[in-house]
Amino acid sequence: MSNVPVAALIDGVMQTLREAVLPDVKTRFARGQVFAVLDVLNNLRDRIAPSPELMQAEIDSATMALTQVIAALHLPAAQPVHAALAAAPVLPLADRVAALRAALVVALDATAAHPDARAPVLAHLSAQAMRDVMVLKPSLLQEISKG
């Protein structure tokens, strides 16, 4: 789940194309292609949504981890984790993901003195880190830096 909403990202791409790229594109054909890209992006921005499959995978993993933490902790230590999990909305999925991430932070606090109970959270973080990285494409940072 991204910090920049897809629509804002596409708006930024279009602005960059218009203001930083287009003025330096000299041939008529190439300029036409840039305008075509702008047209595509402009019509795409309101039709893209984050993948529900990815969000569901994170929700399932986080929910399981939090449930295991609650089972491993004794009351009252488990109470804040239980409350955070119970407060997470079922829908929309993006809100549930955000709430479960916040609940995981609560679980990290609650398990500070109980390293064994923390294990499910760390196992989830590990699996989630891999899931998040797997969907990323190779970085173009070198090309971006070199221009």
Next chain:
Amino acid sequence: MADDILASRLERFLAARLPGTVRVTALERSTEGFSQETFAFDAELTHPDGRREARRWIAKREPVAGLLEPYDLGPEFRVLHALSDDPLPSPPTPWFTTDPADLDRPFYVMERIDGEVPIPAPGDDGTGPFSDAERETLGPDIVHALVQLHAIDWRARDLAFLGVPSAGKGIAARELERWEKRIVDSGLDVAPPLAEALRWLRANLPSTDEITLVHGDYRLGNFLVRDGRLTGILDWEMVHLGDPLEDVAWCSSSLWRAGTPMASGLMTPEEFAARYAASSGRTADADRLRFYEVLTIVKMIAIMLTGIRAFRDGRTTDLRMAIFDHQLPFLYLLLGMSRGWLA
């Protein structure tokens, strides 16, 4: 501001500070720095006696918004200016202005040092950016320059204005506090891997009485290199007073190993720390290095969150800020490796 206007304003700025006349040519905005705006330019000086001189300078200007906002070029300039006559290969930096009549926003001018900036990315053949021969000469140069940097008498150079931290745990505590504040100020959610790391850092503040000048961004990507030798140390934006091992850990971080297992693509982190210790006479304390290893990744996340926030709020249109959103998962992965929870 169009390049021709920028050039004429730079000419006016330089002419007010130099005898004779100045003509600015070959002005180009650099793509390498992601934070401050960097303009490289040549200048042709015509002295009052008619003698001509070619000079090469860099202008660094505060961006409207970005990775290290709120910006203040003043401290960085004061440090670079103070070190302009030091043997350390930092760029001599003569002028700074906050007058908006010059280039709208504060900027300073420094001399352009010969050399190229190797980028911290794997080479085309999957190896690092340096040949064995380059590593053999550049590695010791990097260690030596860092030892030199940490040996600078910051009191004698009047650099206490950077803020002297309390000795003991106060040095690490101040640095952690500074970066936690940036994370909070971004207003973005603290992801669980980041929360875990912050908790660990708070509980494991190392103690030292060593307070030195700390570059803060000493690493591959900020070194100027020519023929396998270090010619310049760039990007002093994060300079401060603190624990010298912070720079050692930063330079060794997995963030800039360029696809190799080596600190800044040069030598193993263990060798880097051992060489630094031998050359400086300091102890490469494992607990301090470990703390700053984790803090390095946390700092990078804080920087990215700041840039993402600026983009999201529309305070910058620089799309490079937005791509950090896609880099964060890599950083969380590195945190997992560093903290030991990644399976």
